Amino acid sequence: MTALQQEGNTMDSNSIWLRRTLMSGISRRSVLQGLGTAGLAAGLSLPLAGRARAADPVTLRWWSPQASPDQLKMYQTQIATFEAAHPGVKIAFEPTSDEGYPAQLAAAFASKQLPNIVTHLPSFAAQNYYGQGLLEPMDDVIKAIGEDKYFPGANDVYKTADGHYCGTAIGNTAADMLWLRKDLMQKAGVDKAPTTWDELRTACQKMQGGGIFGAPLPYGLNSMTSLIFIGFIHRAGGQIFSPDLAVAIDSQPTYDALEFYKSMREFCPPGATNYSWGESLTAFVSGATATGIYAGRVLANVTSQNPGIADSVTCATYPTISKDVASWTFNDFPSVFIPKDIANMAETKAFAAFLFEPKGYIPQLLAAPGHVLPVLKTIAEDPTYLADPIIQKYKAEVTLMAGAAAAGKNLGYETDKHKPNLKANEIIASNVIAELVQRVVLNDEDAKATVGDIAKKLEGLMKA
The missing domain is CATH 3.40.190.10 (Periplasmic binding protein-like II)
Known part of the structure; x- marks a missing residue:
């Protein structure tokens, strides 16, 4: 040759x-x-x-x-x-x-x-x-x-x-899909995927028990908590910055998101105070939680690590505060x-x-x-x-994730009306949003004062 x-x-x-x-x-x-x-x-x-x-x-x-x-x-x-x-x-x-x-x-x-x-x-x-x-x-x-x-x-x-x-x-990722166990839903009498926060709380409450928690939301001082909570603010109808990049976090939707996130703590494992991406993923895949919040890696991990629940796993876009507020998916x-x-x-x-x-x-x-x-x-x-x-096997779930990801946003690109936020990387790296969650949700600090303090920190990061 x-x-x-x-x-x-x-x-x-x-x-x-x-x-x-x-x-x-x-x-x-x-x-x-x-x-x-x-x-x-x-x-x-x-x-x-x-x-x-x-x-x-x-x-x-x-x-x-x-x-x-x-x-x-x-x-x-x-x-x-x-x-x-x-x-x-x-x-x-x-x-x-x-x-x-x-x-x-x-x-x-x-x-x-x-x-x-x-x-x-x-x-x-x-x-x-x-x-x-x-x-x-x-x-x-x-x-x-x-x-x-x-x-x-x-x-x-x-x-x-x-x-x-x-x-x-x-690639695209729909990083904060709501993952569900159809078997646990049926057992608990939850007849459909939750679409509002009230429905999600009720579903988690019904499915929690017997060593299974309702959700694996993160509360750690890390990027996952920041990125996930930004999504909750949007799903309450709010935003971190206005379209011209003025700090806009001090608003009612932020207080609503904090109140709901705090109310969900009882449905999360004790270790959620330190959860980041890996821990949250593992909690759902292992069967420790009835719902999950993650991207499509759930499918491969369930198939290889916990095949006994593979036929019961599905997903939906994460619920919003009410049906009047549009869905918002985090795509990095x-x-x-x-x-x-x-x-x-x-x-x-x-x-x-x-x-x-x-x-x-x-x-x-x-x-x-x-x-x-x-x-x-x-x-x-x-x-x-x-x-x-x-x-x-999961054609419907993959199709749903693809559509959600295609319309997805992130802190650098909050809505189609927003200017690109060139400071988004520093903001996430600073953990300032995760700090907000920990101070209000875990430490029970006053929400109004803490949000005001975080708003000042965001303004400082934008000017740096």
């Missing part, structure tokens, strides 16, 4: 053609015109032939907080495929933390010891870092992936004031972004586009089916994606 035939076993036809052409000495412009947008390297100008001859391999560092064992396995497959197709380029995956990434990235930017690519952080993190001049525009990566492949508006949250994109979406818009001051930018952008190639992107999504949902229409309609047993 010739070297070129061996190469053909690990490279797609566009990559082989690009490498041949570059080695023949044809101009870069001619290469790119010939490729158009058909392949992952289109418009990215990855110097494959030069890298093949390089004495020292290029190493690209990839950071992500999404690093469950099944996801790591899929990442390693993507990495191996990319490395085989791009001799001389190595990818080093480094897991980060949902709670700790602000400090990790702050240190990386300060020391110039930067990852080449960061994935699965919230969109508001990308907006924040871009606003500080720390990120590379992602326009050419989006074009290489194919703008027409995305669902409409998938990248709107990444639009910047200077007309570029600070990142691109690698898991992102891909690239720090500005890195070496090997061409290789990094080629790898970023490569992450969306179907042979790698579909297995990555299906490492936790229903959790991170596809942002490309071509993937959502792909028979390989749709054939997954969990996607098939």
Whole structure:
């Protein structure tokens, strides 16, 4: 077998053609015109032939907080495929933390010891870092992936004031769905999914007992409590900031949300005072709570860890204070972004586009089916994606989550009328919203005085 035939076993036809052409000495412009947008390297100008001859391999560092064992396995497959197709380029995956990434990235930017690519952080993190001049525009990566492949508006949250994109979406999450046990509902005489807070309290009260608690809401001083409680304020009809980004937390909906959140404490396990994402997820999956609040990872975890309840699990959008208040779903818009001051930018952008190639992107999504949902229409309609047993089994739930996520928002993008909030990352990292919950709900401090104090802290963060 010739070297070129061996190469053909690990490279797609566009990559082989690009490498041949570059080695023949044809101009870069001619290469790119010939490729158009058909392949992952289109418009990215990855110097494959030069890298093949390089004495020292290029190493690209990839950071992500999404690093469950099944996801790591899929990442390693993507990495191996990319490395085989791009001799001389190595990818080093480094897991980060949902709670700790602000400090990790702050240190990386300060020391110039930067990852080449960061994935699965919230969109508001990308907006924040871009606003500080720390990120590379992602326009050419989006074009290489194919703008027409995305669902409409998938990248709107990444639009910047200077007309570029600070990142691109690698998925959607409906992060605060209400998860339910149909078997427990039937046993307790709960005949439908709750749609209002009063209905939710009643359902939790009826289902609690026999060692099972009603809900796993978080009350810890952490990002989950902040992000989840922001959703409760919106589901009371309020907001953290006005559309022009004036602090608007001191309002009746915030007091209503605090009152309800406090009333739910009796239905949550004692350890909920320290709950973050992992503890809340485990509480529902293990059967310790009758309801859950999480994204679609519930489906894969129940299937593998507690299959006895798998046929009884379903979800709904989280209830609001009344039927007059519209639903609000937290979508962190898991992102891909690239720090500005890195070496090997061409290789990094080629790898970023490569992450969306179907042979790698579909297995990555299906490492936790229903959790991170596809942002490309071509993937959502792909028979390989749709054939997954969990996607098939929970078709109604996945469809509901996809619709909720598509309309979802977050602190950096509270409503369609809001300006992008470039301070959202610092606000979440400060835990100031979680502090509000702990002081009023756990410590029984005066709500009016505490909200006023938190409003001042938010104003200070916005001005910093």
